Amino acid sequence: MNALSVRDVTVRFGERMVLDRISLDVEQSELVVVMGPSGCGKSTLLRAIAGLEPIAGGSLLLDGRDATTLPPHQRNIGFVFQDLALFPHLDVGENIAYGLRRRGMKAPERRARVAELLDLVGLGDSTLRNVQTLSGGEQQRVAVARALAPSPSLLLLDEPLSALDADRKLGIADEIVRVIRTTGTAALYVTHDEDEAARIGSRVLRLQDGRLIGDAAAT
Amino acid sequence: MSWRRAQPSEARTRRALPHVGALQLASVAFVALFVIWPFARLLVDGLSASALGDVISNTRVRRIAWFTVWQAALSTATVLTLALPLSAVLSRSRFRGRRAALMFAAAPFTLPTVVVGTAFLATLPGDLRQGWFAIICAHTFFNVGMATRVLTTASEGLDSSPWEAARTLGASPFVAWRTITFRQLRPNVLAVASIVGTLTLTSFGTVLLLGGPSYATVDVEIYRQALQVLRLDRAAALAVLQFAVVGAVLVWTLRHEPPAASTRGRGRRDPMPLVAQVAATGLLTGVVLTPLVALTRRALRQVDGSFGFDNFRALAKVTRGSGLVDTPITSLVVSLRTASVAAAIAIVVGVVVAIAATRSRSLAARRVMHALGTVPLATSAVALGLGVLLGFSSEPFAWRRSALLLPCVQAIVCLPFVVRTILPALAEVPPALADAAETLGASPWRAWWSIDFAVARRSIGVAIGLAFTVALGEFGASSFLARPQTPTMPIAIARLSGRPGQVVQGQAAALALVLGVLTMLCVGLAERSRRLQ
Numbered sequence: 001m002n003a004l005s006v007r008d009v010t011v012r013f014g015e016r017m018v019l020d021r022i023s024l025d026v027e028q029s030e031l032v033v034v035m036g037p038s039g040c041g042k043s044t045l046l047r048a049i050a051g052l053e054p055i056a057g058g059s060l061l062l063d064g065r066d067a068t069t070l071p072p073h074q075r076n077i078g079f080v081f082q083d084l085a086l087f088p089h090l091d092v093g094e095n096i097a098y099g100l101r102r103r104g105m106k107a108p109e110r111r112a113r114v115a116e117l118l119d120l121v122g123l124g125d126s127t128l129r130n131v132q133t134l135s136g137g138e139q140q141r142v143a144v145a146r147a148l149a150p151s152p153s154l155l156l157l158d159e160p161l162s163a164l165d166a167d168r169k170l171g172i173a174d175e176i177v178r179v180i181r182t183t184g185t186a187a188l189y190v191t192h193d194e195d196e197a198a199r200i201g202s203r204v205l206r207l208q209d210g211r212l213i214g215d216a217a218a219t
Numbered sequence: 220m221s222w223r224r225a226q227p228s229e230a231r232t233r234r235a236l237p238h239v240g241a242l243q244l245a246s247v248a249f250v251a252l253f254v255i256w257p258f259a260r261l262l263v264d265g266l267s268a269s270a271l272g273d274v275i276s277n278t279r280v281r282r283i284a285w286f287t288v289w290q291a292a293l294s295t296a297t298v299l300t301l302a303l304p305l306s307a308v309l310s311r312s313r314f315r316g317r318r319a320a321l322m323f324a325a326a327p328f329t330l331p332t333v334v335v336g337t338a339f340l341a342t343l344p345g346d347l348r349q350g351w352f353a354i355i356c357a358h359t360f361f362n363v364g365m366a367t368r369v370l371t372t373a374s375e376g377l378d379s380s381p382w383e384a385a386r387t388l389g390a391s392p393f394v395a396w397r398t399i400t401f402r403q404l405r406p407n408v409l410a411v412a413s414i415v416g417t418l419t420l421t422s423f424g425t426v427l428l429l430g431g432p433s434y435a436t437v438d439v440e441i442y443r444q445a446l447q448v449l450r451l452d453r454a455a456a457l458a459v460l461q462f463a464v465v466g467a468v469l470v471w472t473l474r475h476e477p478p479a480a481s482t483r484g485r486g487r488r489d490p491m492p493l494v495a496q497v498a499a500t501g502l503l504t505g506v507v508l509t510p511l512v513a514l515t516r517r518a519l520r521q522v523d524g525s526f527g528f529d530n531f532r533a534l535a536k537v538t539r540g541s542g543l544v545d546t547p548i549t550s551l552v553v554s555l556r557t558a559s560v561a562a563a564i565a566i567v568v569g570v571v572v573a574i575a576a577t578r579s580r581s582l583a584a585r586r587v588m589h590a591l592g593t594v595p596l597a598t599s600a601v602a603l604g605l606g607v608l609l610g611f612s613s614e615p616f617a618w619r620r621s622a623l624l625l626p627c628v629q630a631i632v633c634l635p636f637v638v639r640t641i642l643p644a645l646a647e648v649p650p651a652l653a654d655a656a657e658t659l660g661a662s663p664w665r666a667w668w669s670i671d672f673a674v675a676r677r678s679i680g681v682a683i684g685l686a687f688t689v690a691l692g693e694f695g696a697s698s699f700l701a702r703p704q705t706p707t708m709p710i711a712i713a714r715l716s717g718r719p720g721q722v723v724q725g726q727a728a729a730l731a732l733v734l735g736v737l738t739m740l741c742v743g744l745a746e747r748s749r750r751l752q
Contacts, residue, residue: 050383050386050387051386052383052386052387071386071391071392072383072386072387073386073387073388073389073390073391073392073394073395074389075387076389077387078387078388079383079384079387081380081383081384083378083380085378085380085381085383085384086381086384087381087384087385087399087402088381089402089403098385098388098390098398099388099389102388102389102390102394103389146384146388147387147388150388150389156387
């Protein structure tokens with residue numbers, strides 16, 4: 001059973017065809033990279049998988065379950081947004097606990113899970129810090145921890161490093177890969193950066209003008 | 220209208236104009252004479268030990284103070300309870316004419332309070348016609364469109380990605396709204412709450428008409444003590460108490476002013492289901508339209524029950540027992556004349572204040588000038604009217620009989636609106652433009668006139684429209700100062716509405732309709748020139 005199966009998914013913005021019959025699979029614990037120039041539909045693909053973008057045709061299976069018409073909050077996915085979208089009115093711990101609360105987890109368990117994830121991303125004692133005072137790299141880690149906390153069946157990452165300085169990107173890419181591998185979560189990683197894609201070093205799909213044009217294993 | 224404070228900005232780059240001290244002096248003199256002096260008299264009279272003690276120990280006054288507070292709280296809560304869900308839906312609606320619907324819904328906010336009161340006398344049936352329920356309904360009608368419009372605009376400006384993040388983390392649309400969007404909106408919600416709170420706390424015209432014998436706010440009581448019981452000292456004491464409360468609310472408001480709109484909303488949010496869009500638009504227009512339709516029907520319903528223009532024809536006749544010496548329609552002439560003079564004064568003073576607030580030498584002076592232009596907002600119009608009555612009846616300012624006194628006081632009521640319209644426009648003109656003009660040979664004042672003023676001049680048109688509208692509907696201060704034989708339109712409407720009898724009530728509705736339509740026309744014109752800006 002695949003973590004994700006996309007079959008012939010089509011998305012239109014008005015007349016424009018943004019995604020044209022896309023099909024792809026992500027196996028359990030697999031990390032797949034989607035590469036492509038800006039405006040090729042990468043982000044739209046992730047948003048469609050998350051249920052944030054209505055699809056005009058095709059179907060989606062998450063963990064073998066039909067998710068085509070499920071609303072975003074019932075899909076059990078994690079999403080790391082390009083601008084991170086940390087909640088400014090909540091502290092680090094509350095940000096990470098947000099998805100746990102929505103799943104009805106009790107406070108003591110929540111605290112334990114938050115601590116576990118903060119350790120995992122190397123931010124051990126930052127629970128009470130204000131997210132706006134964190135550095136770019138730290139915010140990045142909080143965003144990943146928040147998305148992974150509820151143990152999603154699939155993690156979607158939309159150009160997660162775009163807000164960082166070029167010289168720090170690859171180091172943090174390694175860090176993200178390590179975290180994802182540790183949790184064994186299946187993930188779909190979107191970027192337009194060749195170096196970043198190569199560094200992550202898994203299967204790389206190329207998306208151009210709304211169509212998948214290649215499927216190659218990177219070395 | 221913009222409620223956001225324009226900060227005296229670009230402190231370092233904008234150079235002072237020569238002789239700007241004369242403008243500072245003129246601004247200070249006008250505001251001192253028509254705001255500070257009347258309130259000083261109020262304080263002196265109101266704080267006299269006997270009057271204050273009299274008022275504080277009076278159980279009737281306590282009951283009125285309590286009612287004033289709880290009706291304001293309930294009105295504010297009702298407005299927000301309606302406006303929050305409505306704005307949540309309308310900010311995610313995409314149908315054509317949505318802007319127009321929101322603009323129409325906000326129109327009652329500019330209606331004179333006596334028109335709102337008269338409309339509700341025609342709306343609610345039997346026992347509900349007067350009393351606390353009618354007051355809450357009228358306050359809701361008055362504010363809900365404005366609140367919805369402000370919150371809708373704010374919601375549209377929000378960054379949508381935190382909302383989406385919450386959705387992917389397992390929050391249903393409602394939970395995501397409650398835990399994320401509502402928190403993002405909180406500064407705007409507080410701003411709306413403080414506007415509605417201040418307005419309903421000092422509500423006068425509406426409550427005077429709808430309160431009946433048993434319900435009054437502090438403003439209504441000030442009016443009754445001063446003009447019906449003729450206890451000016453007690454009225455002054457009440458005004459002082461009122462001033463303390465409203466001042467506290469206002470200080471709180473200015474501290475909690477929402478931050479300037481953040482980045483424009485990124486990402487498109489999927490629209491709400493059509494049924495929600497239709498329901499929200501229907502509810503909003505229903506709430507706004509019902510009293511307007513009821514007022515129109517009442518104005519057209521003749522004594523025999525048929526519909527026609529009898530009531531309007533009667534406006535040109537003197538009716539016995541109407542409380543008016545002259546024909547009702549003469550009040551229109553009085554109002555147009557007074558409001559024109561008031562608007563002219565307000566524009567001149569407003570422009571002078573705005574120049575002083577942008578082009579004074581020191582930042583401190585600019586701040587003072589800016590505060591000067593907005594300070595009348597902190598006063599209730601009724602208290603202002605009472606203060607002027609006390610302060611201008613004897614030497615050194617025995618100007619009670621002057622035909623200019625009423626327009627000057629109305630101009631004070633209009634001043635904050637004028638300053639808040641003109642000042643941001645002037646502050647937005649890049650200082651480099653005037654600098655360029657001066658290097659090309661223009662004197663500083665010539666550069667101001669040909670560049671700054673020319674660029675900002677559309678805002679003057681908007682300000683004239685606003686000032687004229689506010690002056691036309693001004694009731695609180697005018698009811699103390701207009702001569703009994705020549706009332707302004709709002710006063711004439713209030714007198715007619717307060718009298719029993721089908722004939723007089725019909726005339727009240729007709730006159731209120733005329734004033735309402737006139738007001739909406741002015742606001743429409745002002746809005747139009749604002750959009751052309």
